[in-house]
Amino acid sequence: MKKCFLFLMCVWQISFAARIVEARWDGQTQSVVVDMAYRGGCLDHEFRVQWIGCVVDAEGTGVVSRLGNILDTGWQDACEDDLAQTITFVEPHDSCRADVIVLKSTSSKVPHVIVK
16 A cells, blocks of 8 residues: 555656756856746746756766756646746856756656757
């Protein structure tokens, strides 16, 4: 019974999770523009990026990637309207000099790779 409950909780969270439709780099503002699609209508949905880190390509190309997860404050929204939002995330100003940004949302099976 416990396993069934845990499975249903995972399916429930994924079924209402936001997904990345498209992501692109805006060189003028030095930010990532992300089109999100999600279901909802009962709760506010605020999106933010949890920046995970910076990695150098292991194949020796020297390409530096910044990794991030997009989080949705309204992931528990049980309403079923199809909604969309375009969000802009400014890249952090730190020592990571990324050539590529890799973003993933909770429902993304494949990360989105944004080349700067």
